[in-house]
Amino acid sequence: MWCSRFRLAALIAAVAVVGLVAATFDVRGATDDLLAQAQQVFQPLPKDMATPEFPIAPERVELGRALFFDPRVSVDGTTSCARCHQPSLYGTDGLAKPHGAHDKINPRNAPTILNAALQLNAHWRGDRKNVEDQATQALVGPTSFGNLDYASAMNRIKGIPGYLGMFERAFPGETDSVTPDNWGKAIGSYERALVTPSRFDQYLSGDARALSATEQRGLRTFLETGCTACHNGPGVGGGSFQKFGAVEDYWNETKSAEIDKGRFDVTHDEADMYVFKVPVLRNVAVTPPYFHDGSVIALPEAVRIMAKVQLGKDLAEQDIADIVAFLGSLTGELPDHFRNAPVLPPNAFEAAGDQATGEGR
Template sequence: MRATSRSTIRRWVPCAVLVVPVVLIGGGLPRSGLSAGPAQEKDAELLKDARDAFEPLPKDMATREFPVSPERVSLGRKLFFDPRISVDGTVSCSRCHLSALYATDALPKSHGARDKVLPRNANTLFNTALQFKQHWRGDFENVETQAKHALTGPGFGNPDFAAAMARVNAIAGYPELFKKGFPGEADPVNADNWGRAVGAFERTLVTPSRFDEYLGGKTDALTLTERNGLRVFMDIGCVNCHGGVGIGGGKFRKFGVKEDYWKATGSKEIDKGRFDLTKDPADTYTFKVPGLRNVEMTPPYFHDGSVGTLPEAVRVMARVQLGKTLSDEETGAIVTFLKSLTGNPPADFMTPPVLPPAGFK
């Protein structure tokens, strides 16, 4: 996906302005829902609207620049699960992205080496390589750059890349695996190749759901209730930010268009978002719009993990982004649709691999 400049971001109109007003029936669901009119025609119209707003997941997230060769993916999978590269031997990528928790850690804010509390909540890694930037503030262009810089960040805690690669070289088996993953290179054990290998593995972490079957034309892949929730999701205005293949993850938005976000979330700390990176006042409280695939399985929510349940997160978003107070019926409809975005975790992610011989040379 193509990155967007800050100058473009400043010209965007807030989501609330983009919402097309809908007529509610007795304060309930939008009149455009599935409760009226010939069912077949309404199903066809809904599918057309959904295809205009969303895209099905690909089989993997490889690109020409970042392929997913079997050798590279196998190496990246081992590196992803190996804690021995961190400064204290306790942290791997999988510490913040656990198999049992849909590639999250269920903490408001993750913990890195020497139990240092990290700045923000860990997003799931499933489908994330499709997003236009990585991390809440868009710190990194892609998963490869993020994986590389994790080596010297507070997660792994290494003082520099040389120290991290010394740890890799000292573990029997890795040098040969790097040669297989990056053939023809004189010295393949380097931080760039670490990032490429881990990124290759992450680019295989695709979780298609029944929603992808629906977009493919199988209308009954979603229940009538889920389709009704999809219509509400689009008509309320959620789709203006949460569209595309990731149901989000394709743009930056200010968190708190209609009111200060922390008043709704109860956040104990106020995070200025991208402003801390760019120092541009227009970026204050701006974050990457998160993707909503598997959102049912990845609480707590928002950059600081300040909201613990999905219905409350939906209400907060409607309130602070759209200036809307959702009814219980509307909230329930949206949550029901969002649950249809849950896919099966990739098998290679659910079971850690056998790592090269334990211990250092």
Template sequence: MFFETRISVDGNVSCSHCHLPERQGSDGLPKSFGVFGKANPRNAPTIFNAAYQFKAHWRGDRETIEEQAEKSPTGPATFGNPDFPAVIVKLKSIPGYTELFGRAFPGKADPMTQKNWGEAIGAFERTLPQRTRFDAYLKGDTKALSPAEQAGLQKFIDIGCANCHSGVGLGGGSFAKFGIVSDYWKETGVADPDKGRADVTKNDADLYVFKVPSLRNVVATGPYFHDGSVADLTRAVRVMGKTQLGLDLSDKDAAAITTFLGALTQSVPINYSAPTPFPDTPRE
């Protein structure tokens, strides 16, 4: 179902539409496009490590990847369906899905539900994280990182990047204001800054607050930030140094951190490819 385009209103969009294998599970666009070319409001992060994160979406308005999967088919700029019953009608019209839902959710009178759609896609997404050279280094393989990468890791820790970009995902486990020290849009050149979680919670304390992004696969998943406003990773590192830490990073330090980030790239999962699609319902 993750690769199924026939669920969308225009027949061209699937979950994988915004999460490409050649872009490490992202799409390389500042903001993604959904049905009929409609622009999404924010950048699509990589799906490869979404299972590690404490909430879904930049503003954390989805509690889990399962909830995110449940609601995507009715997003006006994603799949475009008016409601989930319309999705069920499409699924039941494609031979194969009824049998697979029955096998995946046995004992249910009607296993083809919105909740089970989310559970199934979430189960697939939880197979996608893969170990990186950095994980091998943490396991004790000191040769997994080059001397330059190790120096970059030390700088990453010393200046405070790891205070937010922590945990198994090197981020993705908390919220933080983008622009603790200075306004982020002044550094990224954005004319109309996104208000972040404040639009969700209606709380002024959440103004410009976003989920701290995971840095796994970051080298291959630009452009960066919630609005895709910065294309170059080294520049993004500089923006973070300035806005979050109040530091004007030297060329040497910014390059060192960027070099370390290259050790966070995983391989593309072997199961991350579209299966042979079920045939369309025969037409009379």
């Protein structure tokens, strides 16, 4: 009796050990398998986002960085790109809808500019070709800088003596290099250098331990739920336009005050009704509020809504928490040249004042 009990215990112990070993192998196998699956749908961020057409030149980056942070291009001197794309908020402004010159409110939420140049187009509705086109058109946007035309915007820049030399260095050999086109190219060059690699990139490069067990579980849930049908590639989004509310009307869940028809208002094609660009999810954990209208403040709620309206699924609380943990691993390092604001070229009268004191020395 004692003996058989002992045997039973030994048997149980042996089974347990075998089970444990098998489970360990299983976990190892599953981990490798998860990494391999992830590598099929995502890629690590590139070093920068330069293209042959839009190269990154140091002189352009320096100029573009200054212009990005300079509010003096706006009609009332209140608004720079950085007003709505703040470094301390990972290139967003924390508001549902940002305020521009004369406090005019934008119709849509400000997405982050970090890694933005990866995307197929710019803006929620894709109505800007690329970051260069975006920056140029922002000059005369009524809800950003408030300039009535390009000429008056350029005159504001030309009124700041230091910029002339900076434009000449960035665009050598051009007779008048202070143009809206070059403004766009310079700022675009700067934006193409704004890449934020995170632990997820380490993971995708083959280091399975770069993500915690919870984050890996979240990644698996993200893959298995079907989020990657739209959120894929190096940006974890940014590669296509999709209907917001593929399964049911988005506003049922977001409680949006106004219903935005999305890309339809740009193309007037019925197929584009409620279609928006799939946003990049890089740094999403630190860039609330969410969606094109900033209607949702908390990330778990945004994840719940996505599963419901895009995939017709009711995710369990635990699955939502796991996905949120995974999304946290997409928060990257801010480049120093974005984290720290530049010192801007002085105004004309300040520059003159400097010279006067210079003479006295």
